[in-house]
Amino acid sequence: MATELPKVLVIGSGGVGTIAALSLTLNGKAEVTMVVRSAYEQVMKDGYTVKLVTYGSFDNWRPHHVSSTVEKAESDHGPFDFLVLTTKNIPDGSMTCEQIIAPAVSKKTTIVLVQNGIGIDEPMKAAFPENILLLGILLIGSTLKGTLVDNIYKDQLILSPFANDGHSHEEVMSRVNLFAELYKNADPEVNYVRVEENSKKSRWEKLVYNAVLNTICALTGLDVNRCQIAGANKDLFMPAMKEVVAIAASEGINLDDEICYKMMHIGDGLFYAPSMLVDLNKKQLCEVEVILGYPLKFAERNGVYAPILSTVYQLLKIKQLHLKEEKGMITINLEDFQGYNSDDYPQRLEELQKK
Amino acid sequence: MATELPKVLVIGSGGVGTIAALSLTLNGKAEVTMVVRSAYEQVMKDGYTVKLVTYGSFDNWRPHHVSSTVEKAESDHGPFDFLVLTTKNIPDGSMTCEQIIAPAVSKKTTIVLVQNGIGIDEPMKAAFPENILLLGILLIGSTLKGTLVDNIYKDQLILSPFANDGHSHEEVMSRVNLFAELYKNADPEVNYVRVEENSKKSRWEKLVYNAVLNTICALTGLDVNRCQIAGANKDLFMPAMKEVVAIAASEGINLDDEICYKMMHIGDGLFYAPSMLVDLNKKQLCEVEVILGYPLKFAERNGVYAPILSTVYQLLKIKQLHLKEEKGMITINLEDFQGYNSDDYPQRLEELQKK
Incomplete structure (x- = not known):
């Protein structure tokens, strides 16, 4: 060489x-x-x-x-x-x-x-x-x-x-x-x-796929096409993708109208499991913050309402906690939480982790 | 006797x-x-x-x-x-x-x-x-x-x-x-x-629990308290419960303000897996229609916007399809869908089921 x-x-x-x-x-x-x-x-x-x-x-x-x-x-x-x-x-x-x-x-x-x-x-x-x-x-x-x-x-x-x-x-x-x-x-x-x-535009375009198809497949455990067989395109994928487009617009990035349709159909017939689902099946932590958490911070800052993405984010954070427990990164002992108000559980976990 | x-x-x-x-x-x-x-x-x-x-x-x-x-x-x-x-x-x-x-x-x-x-x-x-x-x-x-x-x-x-x-x-x-x-x-x-x-009031009150805690635990695979450790109370459970209360109100049922707080805290410290999660773990079909589908029809009819419940409903319908496939109630052959637009997959499944 x-x-x-x-x-x-x-x-x-x-x-x-x-x-x-x-x-x-x-x-x-x-x-x-x-x-x-x-x-x-x-x-x-x-x-x-x-x-x-x-x-x-x-x-x-x-x-x-x-x-x-x-x-x-x-x-x-x-x-x-x-x-x-x-x-x-x-x-x-x-x-x-x-x-x-x-x-x-x-x-x-x-x-x-x-x-x-x-x-x-x-x-x-x-x-x-x-x-x-x-x-x-x-x-x-x-x-x-x-x-x-x-x-x-x-x-x-x-x-x-x-x-x-x-x-x-x-x-x-x-x-x-x-x-x-x-x-x-x-x-x-x-x-x-x-x-x-x-590259901001390309990046947000890819997020149209990742923030929606990748996350929802990970949550439900199914490939994209099976989600679509259950009817996800109309009532879940498309409105969630439009939320990504709206957040991008609030950051000055105007995506082409066709991007949602393109991303939604990019895997038609492939019965493909997106990477976050593959990771989750391997019990690996998923990129919930950079795929959903950070974009939702932009949404909040810019006053964009993104309820589907927010819900998916909250659900994935729960999955992520579960993964961390399964991997031994955190330990949840029931008795450490008993007697506390569940509103205070997240803070309680933080305190326990510091010990 | x-x-x-x-x-x-x-x-x-x-x-x-x-x-x-x-x-x-x-x-x-x-x-x-x-x-x-x-x-x-x-x-x-x-x-x-x-x-x-x-x-x-x-x-x-x-x-x-x-x-x-x-x-x-x-x-x-x-x-x-x-x-x-x-x-x-x-x-x-x-x-x-x-x-x-x-x-x-x-x-x-x-x-x-x-x-x-x-x-x-x-x-x-x-x-x-x-x-x-x-x-x-x-x-x-x-x-x-x-x-x-x-x-x-x-x-x-x-x-x-x-x-x-x-x-x-x-x-x-x-x-x-x-x-x-x-x-x-x-x-x-x-x-x-x-x-x-x-009993309509009691029924809607129970739905505050079932439509939110039962469904979200089923989706994420975790008990209520673990979801709460991940921070679900504030950004997921409470706003979703308020959606149930709004749908009930649109049907003339005024629930007491405390009901959300009560239902959210009814299992504090119990680390209890609600029935839908238990069912799902046993690979049993879940009551997605009577718990979420019917109430969301009332919401639509009455013009109530319930985006969190709608998202959870769509996600659970995907899970339900998966269960039906696992139980052999439906069969999904990849080649039956290849060449079709994924927008048409639900209709395609129906056609295939009729054969």
Whole structure:
């Protein structure tokens, strides 16, 4: 391998991270390291089994380097030109994204957040004020089961600058364009990179899908099409999507009218389980805050009434509490709550957690 | 046993039905038959194990007669003076309540519906226009696991006439009072019967609990107190309860202001799983129509906006579809839907079911 290639670190070895590492590796323009935690031994031994609608199938596939921790990746293969973060963003989880990536961020590192949600740039910029921050939206519909990766759409990356006060526009856009170059395959049928100078619109568009279909499938345990068989399009999906459009509008982002229809029908006939449902079935925490909590804060601030999204948010917060209990992140002892008014239970939990 | 005692048939051998049969039997003023389907052999052999906060504990308990079907109950122990129906009311299930009870309804039978929901009297009255129809609301918090019955509150029965055009007020009230007499224990600490001439208010009050706590626990899979630990009281339970109160008001039923607070706190510290969650965990269909669907029809008719209840209703309908599929009541083959617009999936399911 030519050592002069830009070094890219991919953190987050789920469906999206694995595809990102694969795209970058296959294109041959970057030296790619991926952090793989729980499946490290298996990936080192047998690699991934890849079955993709576009890239084709590979057995025993691995990027150039695999490390078991972010620290080891940095010391063995860093410093990195680009750090691509594809983990879920769960500010209410055990570690924030800023804490996760810190060991591999040097002054020259451009951070590429390939994550869902709204409002995720602010804590990142606060933690690494000198680094250039880019945003990637990857539309792919990939899943990872063990070390088997598959996908159902073409790999489409929308890339844009994020929160970059203090850097010139030219400097930032040169990083955007360099990363696009590393990622984009010569054959546009294989993958597709679109550079946008302002990604807010794409981001809110993706939220139309995520805040509605992703959350409701997670809550009910069913794939999108089964929800639709139960009649969800008319009385649940469409009015909830219009709430997202209204919140976006209150933030100055005017989405096209067709976006709701497009997102609602993007999976017709696929009987596809969205990522939040997959996570929940794996007993993993879900991105309830960045998908619903932050947007609903904008709604409240701007006086937008979003009762369906609010209800779904409250219900998912209950599910999330349950997950935290199942994972041992919190402990609920009945006797710690008995004798208290249930209005005070949330505060009581906080007090108990501090002990 | 004195053969001149009034004959009572209890249909529905869950927590509520078993307690009703127990109360009626222990009071000694009626000859009690209960229909027990799936647990028939076990109940005939070993009876029930009863552990009640009020009635005490009994091993090997049985009412006077146990029958395996409604038809056998009628032919072996009928005709009945009172038929107490304590099954769930699921008009979208495999058999309506009217179909279930028909074999044991004779001209003299007074039908006592001890069921949840709003709007359940109309189909019953249409099927049996000559029979007197009473309504019972049983507040008890009982559960049945196998043949073990327990409860957490005192047995409180609210009894009233229901839809009885064509019968004199005196005739109807004499049946109400007779049934109250059969049910009421001499010791008011053991159980409690309140006769109400109009039960609509009690019914809507119970709906404040059922339409909100019962449904949301079922959806999220958590008991009431855990939902409250996640913060549900303020942003979910209370506003949803106020929607029930608004719908009731639009039907001319003015509930007391305290009812929401009372219902929200009735289970503080009990970590109690409401019946719909228990049903759902047992993969049983839930009463989504009589608890939410019918009340929301009133809301629509009367122009009351109830977005939280509507959202919960739509989500529960999705859960119900899933249950029907798991129980084999419907079959969903992916290829039957592929190539169709998902807006048309509900109609497509109907067409496929008819085949």
